[in-house]
Amino acid sequence: MPEVLRSIFSVDFVYSALRLTTPVLFAALGSLVADRAGVTNIGLEGIMLFSALTGVLGSAYSGSLFVGMLCGLVTGLFIALIMAYFSLQMKADIILTGVAMNLVATGGTVFILYSICGDKSVSTSLSSLVFPTIEIPLIRDIPVLGDILSGHNLLTYLSLVAVVVVWFFLEKSKPGLRIRSVGENAHAAESVGIHVRRVRYGALLLSGALASFGGMFLSMGMLTYFSKNMTAGRGYIALAAQALGNGSAIGTFFASLVFGCAEALSVSLQGVGLPPQFVQMVPYVATILGLVLYAALRKNTKKRVRKHKRRKRGSP
Amino acid sequence: MKKVLAILMAACLILLVFAGCGTDDANTDPSNAGTNGDPVKIVLLINGTLGDKSFFDSAKNGMDLIKEKYGDQVETQTVEMSYDATKWTPALIEFSEDADTDIIISGTWQMVDRVIEVAPDYPDKKYIVYDAEVDYTSGDYSNVYSITYKQNEASFLAGAASALVSKTNVFGFVGGMDNVTINDFLVGLIAGAQYIKPEMRFATAYIGNFDDAVKAKEITLSQIKNQNADVVYGCAGQAGLGSIEAAAEQGVYALGGDSDQAMSFKGVDDAKAQCIITSILKRVDQSLLRAVTASMEGTLQWGTTGSFGLADESVGLAENEYYEAILTEEQRAQIDEIEQKIISGEIEVPTALGRDTQEVKAYIDAAS
Numbered sequence: 001m002p003e004v005l006r007s008i009f010s011v012d013f014v015y016s017a018l019r020l021t022t023p024v025l026f027a028a029l030g031s032l033v034a035d036r037a038g039v040t041n042i043g044l045e046g047i048m049l050f051s052a053l054t055g056v057l058g059s060a061y062s063g064s065l066f067v068g069m070l071c072g073l074v075t076g077l078f079i080a081l082i083m084a085y086f087s088l089q090m091k092a093d094i095i096l097t098g099v100a101m102n103l104v105a106t107g108g109t110v111f112i113l114y115s116i117c118g119d120k121s122v123s124t125s126l127s128s129l130v131f132p133t134i135e136i137p138l139i140r141d142i143p144v145l146g147d148i149l150s151g152h153n154l155l156t157y158l159s160l161v162a163v164v165v166v167w168f169f170l171e172k173s174k175p176g177l178r179i180r181s182v183g184e185n186a187h188a189a190e191s192v193g194i195h196v197r198r199v200r201y202g203a204l205l206l207s208g209a210l211a212s213f214g215g216m217f218l219s220m221g222m223l224t225y226f227s228k229n230m231t232a233g234r235g236y237i238a239l240a241a242q243a244l245g246n247g248s249a250i251g252t253f254f255a256s257l258v259f260g261c262a263e264a265l266s267v268s269l270q271g272v273g274l275p276p277q278f279v280q281m282v283p284y285v286a287t288i289l290g291l292v293l294y295a296a297l298r299k300n301t302k303k304r305v306r307k308h309k310r311r312k313r314g315s316p
Numbered sequence: 317m318k319k320v321l322a323i324l325m326a327a328c329l330i331l332l333v334f335a336g337c338g339t340d341d342a343n344t345d346p347s348n349a350g351t352n353g354d355p356v357k358i359v360l361l362i363n364g365t366l367g368d369k370s371f372f373d374s375a376k377n378g379m380d381l382i383k384e385k386y387g388d389q390v391e392t393q394t395v396e397m398s399y400d401a402t403k404w405t406p407a408l409i410e411f412s413e414d415a416d417t418d419i420i421i422s423g424t425w426q427m428v429d430r431v432i433e434v435a436p437d438y439p440d441k442k443y444i445v446y447d448a449e450v451d452y453t454s455g456d457y458s459n460v461y462s463i464t465y466k467q468n469e470a471s472f473l474a475g476a477a478s479a480l481v482s483k484t485n486v487f488g489f490v491g492g493m494d495n496v497t498i499n500d501f502l503v504g505l506i507a508g509a510q511y512i513k514p515e516m517r518f519a520t521a522y523i524g525n526f527d528d529a530v531k532a533k534e535i536t537l538s539q540i541k542n543q544n545a546d547v548v549y550g551c552a553g554q555a556g557l558g559s560i561e562a563a564a565e566q567g568v569y570a571l572g573g574d575s576d577q578a579m580s581f582k583g584v585d586d587a588k589a590q591c592i593i594t595s596i597l598k599r600v601d602q603s604l605l606r607a608v609t610a611s612m613e614g615t616l617q618w619g620t621t622g623s624f625g626l627a628d629e630s631v632g633l634a635e636n637e638y639y640e641a642i643l644t645e646e647q648r649a650q651i652d653e654i655e656q657k658i659i660s661g662e663i664e665v666p667t668a669l670g671r672d673t674q675e676v677k678a679y680i681d682a683a684s
Contacts, residue, residue, distance in 0.1 A: 120367035270521030280524035
């Protein structure tokens with residue numbers, strides 16, 4: 001047991017938790033932007049999977065990381081656009097559209113992979129480029145902190161930057177205000193001349209772009225190849241993280257971090273003698289507990305609001 | 317415009333539905349099976365898709381070997397039933413109904429239950445299941461032949477090779493799932509490694525699926541960094557590649573599985589190829605050829621299980637240029653010697669197949 005504690009309270013643990021947080025965080029931020037505009041983007045998993053593949057293909061065939069990144073990004077935007085078209089223009093149910101996208105991605109990525117590389121499970125026959133890891137000059141030299149914060153993948157840092165950017169965008173910028181107002185009350189927004197559909201299009205596209213980085217991190221950061229179903233449910237975990245984050249970018253970041261830690265924990269707990277099935281449950285149990293907690297908190301808020309309203313009505 | 321689009325889409329859908337039926341019909345149409353001269357018709361039902369470069373492709377290769385060997389005497393057909401499990405039993409019944417079919421081959425434990433459900437209804441048909449065993453005590457399955465692999469024998473050799481190159485004497489094992497087949501690999505590895513060095517320890521972990529390569533990599537990294545493993549094996553299908561990546565990154569050795577993974581990285585990613593000592597191979601093709609050959613010669617014991625191992629060349633190690641570079645000539649001779657001892661029965665390799673789960677677990681825990 002002390003060995004486990006040592007592995008949990010180690011630099012490696014925190015480092016690996018941050019690394020495991022990255023894909024979830026990107027997708028959760030994507031989910032957040034869409035959610036604030038009043039559309040639930042269930043298709044994150046599919047977007048991540050498609051972008052993971054096209055990022056690898058793009059970088060392997062062009063020999064340029066930037067082109068690979070563009071490919072992944074454009075794919076994310078494109079899929080979000082398709083989802084937006086079906087749900088906003090054709091009025092299909094957004095949840096069903098998202099689920100459909102995820103199903104398309106499971107088979108579609110394998111189909112594309114097979115047509116291009118003749119392989120149905122992994123893209124190891126292509127040499128994909130990988131986002132570089134970055135040593136931060138000054139921070140690197142701080143004893144413990146340096147080992148935790150420095151030497152991460154570029155995308156890990158980008159995800160942290162994205163938290164701040166998304167926060168600023170949603171809370172402080174004009175388009176962010178529009179997104180929030182559309183999400184709060186679409187009719188009210190429409191009555192003051194906001195083009196609801198256009199705002200939602202924008203939010204979904206942004207959501208797709210963010211999720212695409214989460215996908216690319218898996219195939220061009222964590223690993224150096226695409227492997228079928230490599231997202232392994234991270235897109236769904238991200239939805240939970242966003243819900244748990246209570247609609248704010250900072251909250252979403254902390255919720256994602258909780259899931260990253262839970263996953264890192266499930267790695268560290270292996271080999272302690274606990275049944276492996278139990279250890280594998282950890283991240284998902286954390287998800288359920290998180291959601292229950294969230295629902296309970298929300299119920300409380302609602303109660304308070306209702307009480308507040310009643311009091312208001314009571315006093316003329 | 318919208319109406320036209322809707323009609324077009326509906327037409328497409330209907331077309332697709334019929335197209336699906338079409339291929340099905342073509343597959344089962346008895347008239348396209350040769351009736352003159354009566355070749356033995358052998359059907360391979362794949363409960364997945366081809367192109368996995370290991371298990372199923374190897375089975376398909378077995379069909380090609382059979383065709384090559386017997387030419388016009390046999391008629392072979394390979395059907396990909398896809399990963400949709402609801403299609404498997406109907407396909408099995410369809411081919412059992414087909415008067416021309418003589419032998420139906422299918423693999424993995426998922427197909428076993430379906431085969432024993434269908435087989436008793438078609439006593440004149442023969443069934444071969446590979447990589448899983450029918451419980452012959454539970455009913456009359458005299459027309460079913462099971463093939464199991466002694467993956468523990470090949471693992472024993474791989475474990476011995478790992479022990480020869482290991483400096484820290486810690487082996488990192490990442491399994492896809494905590495099941496009998498995966499543990500059979502592990503038990504073989506442990507036995508082999510401890511045959512060379514009794515002090516070899518095993519860090520064992522399971523991912524919980526065969527997809528999450530990211531997690532495989534993360535677990536392997538943790539085994540290398542926290543538990544000092546310097547030989548690792550991701551026994552988890554495609555997710556296992558994550559372990560190889562972790563090994564290449566950290567500069568330790570890895571084992572490959574299913575297919576010759578070092579050679580698949582050659583020229584694409586030499587760093588990975590160079591860290592793979594060897595790959596544990598399961599030669600489904602050889603075992604199918606052997607079974608069908610025995611059947612053609614009338615010596616196959618239907619209603620029993622054939623267990624294929626090193627002696628039948630149905631399992632083995634990939635002995636490629638990297639294997640030769642990592643192990644010295646002396647060490648390779650040592651491995652060859654062990655192989656001979658296993659074949660001759662001098663070394664008895666423990667297995668997880670058919671053993672009590674608790675007992676296997678105790679064995680694995682004892683090595684940790």
